[in-house]
Amino acid sequence: MTNVWNNPNGHEKRLHRHEGGNGTAGDALPGGGARSGGESLRTEPGGADGTPLLSVENLAVSFRTARGTSRAVDGVSFSIRPREIYALVGESGCGKSSTAQAVMGLLSETNAPGRRITGTIRFGERNLLALPDRELSAVRGSHIGMIFQNPLDSLNPLYTAGYQTCEAVLLDGLAKASAMRRVLELFRGVRLADPEQKLRSYPHELSGGMRQRVMIAMMLARHPKLLIADEPTTALDVSIQAQILDLMLELRRSFNMAMLLITHDFGIVSETADRVGVMYAGKLVEENEVFALFDAPRHPYTRMLMRALPRGTKQGGRLESIPGTLPDPTEPYRGCLFFERCPLRVERCATEEPLLRRLGETHRVACWRAEEEEQP
Ligand SMILES: Nc1ncnc2c1ncn2[C@@H]1O[C@H](COP(=O)(O)OP(=O)(O)OP(=O)(O)O)[C@@H](O)[C@H]1O
Numbered sequence: 001m002t003n004v005w006n007n008p009n010g011h012e013k014r015l016h017r018h019e020g021g022n023g024t025a026g027d028a029l030p031g032g033g034a035r036s037g038g039e040s041l042r043t044e045p046g047g048a049d050g051t052p053l054l055s056v057e058n059l060a061v062s063f064r065t066a067r068g069t070s071r072a073v074d075g076v077s078f079s080i081r082p083r084e085i086y087a088l089v090g091e092s093g094c095g096k097s098s099t100a101q102a103v104m105g106l107l108s109e110t111n112a113p114g115r116r117i118t119g120t121i122r123f124g125e126r127n128l129l130a131l132p133d134r135e136l137s138a139v140r141g142s143h144i145g146m147i148f149q150n151p152l153d154s155l156n157p158l159y160t161a162g163y164q165t166c167e168a169v170l171l172d173g174l175a176k177a178s179a180m181r182r183v184l185e186l187f188r189g190v191r192l193a194d195p196e197q198k199l200r201s202y203p204h205e206l207s208g209g210m211r212q213r214v215m216i217a218m219m220l221a222r223h224p225k226l227l228i229a230d231e232p233t234t235a236l237d238v239s240i241q242a243q244i245l246d247l248m249l250e251l252r253r254s255f256n257m258a259m260l261l262i263t264h265d266f267g268i269v270s271e272t273a274d275r276v277g278v279m280y281a282g283k284l285v286e287e288n289e290v291f292a293l294f295d296a297p298r299h300p301y302t303r304m305l306m307r308a309l310p311r312g313t314k315q316g317g318r319l320e321s322i323p324g325t326l327p328d329p330t331e332p333y334r335g336c337l338f339f340e341r342c343p344l345r346v347e348r349c350a351t352e353e354p355l356l357r358r359l360g361e362t363h364r365v366a367c368w369r370a371e372e373e374e375q376p
């Protein structure tokens with residue numbers, strides 16, 4: 001069976017689905033529903049003309065707190081190409097969500113009083129941080145979509161899933177009857193079983209996986225070029241996680257969407273991402289293509305994170321904690337922020353901050369000892 005998606009330009013996107021499938025995302029995958037990780041979904045380096053879709057330069061986000069100014073994001077630069085899945089990983093509190101929220105424009109003075117944001121967030125030609133609120137809302141509403149760990153927080157408990165998705169669809173200027181048909185089409189596309197009935201369901205009547213599918217449908221209604229997914233499967237059972245990830249990969253292919261994927265889970269990273277940025281204490285400390293990073297991590301923090309994975313799951317598994325804690329983000333610092341926890345530290349690390357620098361064509365690392373082949 002073939003589902004037909006209509007994009008805003010009237011083009012058709014086709015999702016192939018096997019006859020007799022029960023509506024799971026796995027059924028929708030080409031090649032008999034096998035997991036899609038590591039297969040041909042990975043993008044070629046560079047977009048068609050090598051231009052990034054999103055380019056974040058020297059982003060800094062801080063919050064005013066009772067204890068002083070807290071650095072959440074501290075000089076982060078990365079870019080995402082069209083259709084690329086870029087994963088941000090790192091321990092809790094290292095600044096992943098703050099980065100995503102800054103890109104999404106969610107850190108307004110009203111949402112986050114006392115926050116300070118500097119740097120550049122270029123989406124296509126425009127610097128989002130320099131746009132007036134109305135223009136920013138327009139870019140956000142029509143080009144960037146976001147899904148979160150807990151879809152219940154984003155869904156209105158008082159309205160049915162169909163009504164809420166219809167609101168998003170109506171922004172396209174469709175008539176009500178066409179809009180409801182479009183919602184049904186979206187619900188089918190995100191593999192919601194019995195979609196007609198789901199139109200009439202309230203959020204509390206849906207399972208976690210179903211709610212996340214509704215959120216994805218609402219997001220797709222706006223035809224985004226970039227999807228930001230902040231721990232989109234963390235709250236779900238493992239089997240449902242796999243279905244949602246497969247769905248996201250399939251949608252990336254069908255809609256030519258790029259993704260900024262935030263996760264603690266290296267299994268998810270290895271199965272979905274093209275490139276990975278590792279964050280520590282508000283900074284990007286290592287970046288590489290996903291397989292290259294797994295094969296040869298050069299920052300001691302990345303190596304420790306990988307060593308901390310359960311045995312036999314080098315390319316999968318949840319990120320476990322490593323000894324020590326993040327430095328206090330309100331305290332001034334000198335040298336390398338990983339110093340206290342680093343088994344490789346040398347004198348220089350205490351006083352000179354290692355900046356992110358290129359080690360290879362795709363590889364950037366912020367560590368004085370990154371070149372040393374034989375790291376203890
Ligand atoms: N609104 C806020 N006000 C004050 N501090 C904040 C605010 N939002 C985030 N922070 C702080 O910024 C730092 C980064 O938080 P952030 O939520 O970005 O981390 P994270 O990597 O997404 O963590 P997690 O994996 O737990 O979601 C933390 O020290 C956090 O306490």
Ligand code: SF4
Nearest residue numbers: 336342345349367368
């Ligand atoms: S710069 Fe020094 S302290 Fe920092 S990660 Fe590298 S070796 Fe460790």
Ligand SMILES: [Mg+2]
Nearest residue numbers: 096097098230
């Ligand atoms: Mg977070």
